[in-house]
Amino acid sequence: MSLRLATSTIFATGTGQINSLQTQMAKTQEQLSANKRVLTASDDPIASARSLEVTQSQSMNTQFATNRNNAKSSLSLVDKTMQDVTAQIQSIQTSIVAAGNATYTQSDRQALATQLEGQMKDLIGMANTTDGTGGYIFSGYQSTTQPFSQTPTGATYQGDQGVRSLQVGSARKMSVTANGSQIFDAVPTGNGTFQTQASTSNTGSGIVSPGSVTDRSQLNGHNYAINFAIGGTPSATTYSVMDTTTNPATAVLQNQPYTAGATISFGGMSTSITGAPADGDSFTVQPSQKQSVFTTLQNLIDTLKGPADGSTGKATLANNLATAGSNMANALSNVLTVQATVGANLNELDTLDSSGQALDEQYTQTLNNLDNYDLAKTISLFTQQQQTLQAAQISFKTMSGLSLFNYIS
Incomplete structure (x- = not known):
């Protein structure tokens, strides 16, 4: 019994097979272009789900790296400012020692007072340092508020008690600024336990x-x-x-x-x-007590401007200079403590960077393993599909050309 095929059936079957082969080859071509095996979830549901999870983790790790760079920038600015403040305080301490020189005249002390007034302005300027984008680094959460304003008795703090922080790791949130009140205002007087006057x-x-x-x-x-x-x-x-x-x-x-x-x-x-x-x-x-470094400095300026006549005046000068010296030493200790904390945070960021880079490499390796992409195998498959498609096209052409009308003269 012979099987009869309608012309429409030949065309439908042939084009269907060709379309299927073209689709397969197009898919392989996409894999070659993307250099990936799993392009959609249907390619490998389990690998696709795990890949999505790992990709999200890698994205978070990348964001943490960005946060660490921002944290380094902010902390480096705090560290540089603290270095400048340290130098300024040490210069003031030198002036305090010089002011106690028994050979100094009132004119000499007045000149020192004028110099210290300039250093007061410089110190307040450092306390009002900005981050380059208009934000003040020592104003707490109120980054747009200037933290310190000069007053007749020193300077007043206008920020809040907050300290801005960034998430620099999956389990690490780090302070990236310092609180101006704690640095410049909360300076213990005397020897840190008690004060004599x-x-x-x-x-x-x-x-x-x-x-x-x-x-x-x-x-x-x-x-x-x-x-x-x-x-x-x-x-x-x-x-x-x-x-x-x-x-x-x-x-x-x-x-x-x-x-x-x-x-x-x-x-x-x-x-x-x-x-x-x-x-x-x-x-x-x-x-x-807690006293502002600016108050200590203003008191010192007032002392140097005042008279120091006779034994009583000289004793008053010596007592006030001793008080200023102790308070400025405590202010320097405050600043050095902040510097030490900032330095420790910068070192920790370097460690977290190393860990983050290792983690990123691990994520990349995991994604590669999940995709299981073999370039040589894919190229071989593409070549095979291409040859199969060409054979199908040739056979379809031959089949579609079989007709009795070709033999009727």
């Missing part, structure tokens, strides 16, 4: 040392006064230490003989006084 009404030549802590377990945070008296026959200078936090004040030490430079100890603290305090002179010992 001479009363402004003193008439003698007593000069008090910054003191030190001798026993922290005895510190109670109280305010004390060292009061001097001169009397008796022969005349003798004595002092009493009063705890002025209690009401009424209570005596801690009473009528102790005064020896210039001798250690005076009480409440886990010790200090010493040199010179010749007058009858009724007083020195205070109080817990350290």
